[in-house]
Amino acid sequence: MLFNSLDFAIFLPIVFILYWFVLNKQLKYQNALVVVASYVFYGWWDWRFLSLILFSTLVDYAIGLALSKQQNSRKRKVLLWISIIVNLGFLGFFKYYNFFIDNFVKAFSFFGQDIQPNTLNIILPVGISFYTFQTLSYTIDVYKKQLEPTKDFISFAAFVSFFPQLVAGPIERASHLLPQFYVKRQFNYNKAVDGLRQILWGLFKKVVIADNCANFANTIFDGYESYSGSTLALGAVFFAFQIYGDFSGYSDIAIGTSRLFGFDLKQNFATPYFSRDIAEFWRRWHISLSTWFRDYVYIPLGGSRGSKGNQIRNVFIIFIVSGFWHGANWTFIIWGALNAMYFLPLLLRGKNKINTNVVAENSMLPSVKEFLQMGVTFGLTVIAWVFFRAENVSMALDFLSRMFNMSLFTIPQIRPTSLLLFLIIFIAIEWAGRTYVFAIERLWFKYPKPIRLFIYYVLVMLIFLYGGKTQEFIYFQF
Secondary structure (H helix, E strand, C coil): CCCCCHHHHHHHHHHHHHHHHHCCCCHHHHHHHHHHHHHHHHHCCCHHHHHHHHHHHHHHHHHHHHHHHCCCHHHHHHHHHHHHHHHHHHHHHHHHHHHHHHHHHHHHHHCCCCCCCCCCCCCCCCCHHHHHHHHHHHHHHHHCCCCCCCCCHHHHHHHHHCHHHCCCCCCCCHHHHHHHHCCCCCCCHHHHHHHHHHHHHHHHHHHHHHHHHHHHHHHHHHCHHHCCHHHHHHHHHHHHHHHHHHHHHHHHHHHHHHHHCCCCCCCCCCCHHHCCCHHHHHHHCCHHHHHHHHHHHHHHHCCCCCCHHHHHHHHHHHHHHHHHHHCCCHHHHHHHHHHHHHHHHHHHCCCCCCCCCCCCCCCCCCCHHHHHHHHHHHHHHHHHHHHHHCCCHHHHHHHHHHHCCHHHHCCCCCCCHHHHHHHHHHHHHHHHCCCCCCCCCCHHHHCCHHHHHHHHHHHHHHHHHHCCCCCCCHHHHC
16 A cells, blocks of 8 residues: 555545544554554555565564573574574565576576576565564564563564554664553644644655656656766756655655654654765665664674774675665665775774764855765765666666766756756755754744645645656665
8 A cells, every 4th residue: 555545545544543533542452453454554565465474473473482481592592593584584585586596597607507497476575674674673682682572462563564664664673663552652632743744744755756756767767878968967866866755755654654643753864965975874864774784784793893804894794785685686786885885985084973963053054065075975876876776787887877978068958847946945945954853843833823834735735736646665666
C-alpha cells in the first residue's frame, strides 16, 4: 500500500478510529490492532511474503527468550549466529542469489569455462532490508545485554511489523521503539496535529518535488546519449532531488503517521544537502541506516581506532557494505566505494567531525566559505548519485564522460521552468527550517492562524495539481 494512494487515504482513518475510539483503554488490543493493520498494509502488495515477516518475528522472539535463560558465552554466541544466519540468509537469497550466480558465471567464462547454472525468477519482498535490520538490532542488543528480552509477543510483533516504517524505514532500534508498546498511549492533540503537518510536508516532497523531478531525470537518463553535458548535469541534479524528496518524504510521512498513534520515531534526514563535507552528509542522510552500520559493523571492526591501514579498511568495508545493502548491482558497490574515497581524506586528517552543528546556525545566510563547501559537497554527491541511478557501470561511466566535456557550459536542452521554480522555493523553505526536525515544524509558532491555513491550503493544492501518476517510492526496491 502506497502512502500517496487512495487506498492508504481510506486505510489510515479506519485504523485511527479503531485505535483511539474503539480500543482506547485496552493497550493489548491496541497493539494487536497495530499488528493486524501492519500485516494488511504489507499484504496489500503480496500476501505471500507475510510468512517471511512472521517467521523472522518468531525466530528472534524465541532467540531473545533463549538468550535470557542462557549464561554460557559459547551457547549465547551460537544463538546470536542462528538469528544472523536466518535473517541474513533470507535477505541474501531473495536479494542477492541471482547477482552471485551471474558473477560466478562471468568469472568462469573469463577462464574459458562455460557453465549453465540455474537462475530463479525471484521477486524481492518489499522492505525486507529494513525489517531484517530492525529485528536483528533486537537480537544483537539482547545478546550484548543492552536490552532486556521481551516476553510480550504481541508487542514484539508490533515492533517488527509497525506499518508506518515497515517498508522503507526509518530503521528503528528495539531499545527505542519496543518500550513504547509497553506503555499506555494517551491521545495528544498537539502531537497529532504536528504529525499531520509532517505528513503534509512529506507528501509535498514526494508528489510535487520527487515525482516531477523523476519525470525529467528519467527522460534524461534514458536518452542520455543524445543530450549535452549541461543537460546531463541537470538530469543528475534532478535525480539528486528526486531521491531526497522521495526518501525523506517517505520518512516524514512515516514519522508523522506514527505520531498520530502516539509513537515517536527517530529523525531520518536532517537537510543533508546543506552539508559542508561528506562526513556531515552521512550524519544527515538516512541517519537510521548510517548509525546502524556504525554501531553494528564499523565500531566492532575497530572504527577509527588502530593503525591507518585498519582505519582505511574499516571505512571501505562500511561504505561498500552500505552500497551493497542498497542493491545487487556493481553500481551500488562503486557508489559506496566512491563515498569511501570522499570520506577518507577527512578521516585521515582528523577532520571528519568538525562540522557537527547546523550550517549558519545563528545567521540567515551562510558565509562564502560555507557556501563553497556546500557546493563542493553537493557536487561530489551528485556525481556519486549517477552510479546509483545508472543501470550498469558502463552506462554511469559513459554518462559522466559525456557530461564532463565542453557542452557542460552550454544552455541545457531541457529547461522545465516551473519545476526549477519549485526547487528554488523548496530549497528556501528547507533552508529556513534547517534547525528543525522537518522544515515546516515551527510554522504554527511563527505565523498567525490565517497565514498558516493559507500555506497548508497552497501545499494541498500543489499536491493535487502537480501530482502526476502515482509512483512507488524509490527505496521500496531495497
